[in-house]
Amino acid sequence: xxxxxxxxxxxxxxxxxxxxxxxxxxxxxxxxxxxxxxxxxxxxxxxxxxxxxxxxxxxxxxxxxxxxxxxxxxxxxxxxxxxxxxxxxxxxxxxxxxxxxxxxxxxxxxxxxxxxxxxxxxxxxxxx
Numbered sequence: 001x002x003x004x005x006x007x008x009x010x011x012x013x014x015x016x017x018x019x020x021x022x023x024x025x026x027x028x029x030x031x032x033x034x035x036x037x038x039x040x041x042x043x044x045x046x047x048x049x050x051x052x053x054x055x056x057x058x059x060x061x062x063x064x065x066x067x068x069x070x071x072x073x074x075x076x077x078x079x080x081x082x083x084x085x086x087x088x089x090x091x092x093x094x095x096x097x098x099x100x101x102x103x104x105x106x107x108x109x110x111x112x113x114x115x116x117x118x119x120x121x122x123x124x125x126x127x128x
Contacts, residue, residue, distance in 0.1 A: 061088035072101030
């Protein structure tokens with residue numbers, strides 16, 4: 001039986017993604033981009049050089065989306081899995097802390113707030 005992308009909502013409201021067999025991150029980032037554009041947001045991607053403390057070489061990191069809230073940056077990362085690991089998001093905070101306001105991670109779990117980051121289920125991205 002053909003199941004397509006395979007989105008399912010459980011009875012407790014948790015969002016679960018079926019095994020796509022392809023790059024889930026790419027699909028989810030594109031879905032979020034479509035939600036943002038449909039709500040009139042401009043789409044900004046940010047790539048930056050950063051040398052973490054204790055390292056001697058800087059690397060290039062990226063932030064999926066940037067928006068401005070109250071004259072301050074609000075970075076948005078989209079995670080299809082492994083949401084607890086977000087180096088580029090953390091390094092962005094270290095580098096641009098003075099210029100930042102809210103921070104968002106859009107992911108496949110339930111709504112949560114932890115350590116200054118609002119974790120938003122994919123289906124709520126349209127409300128940003």
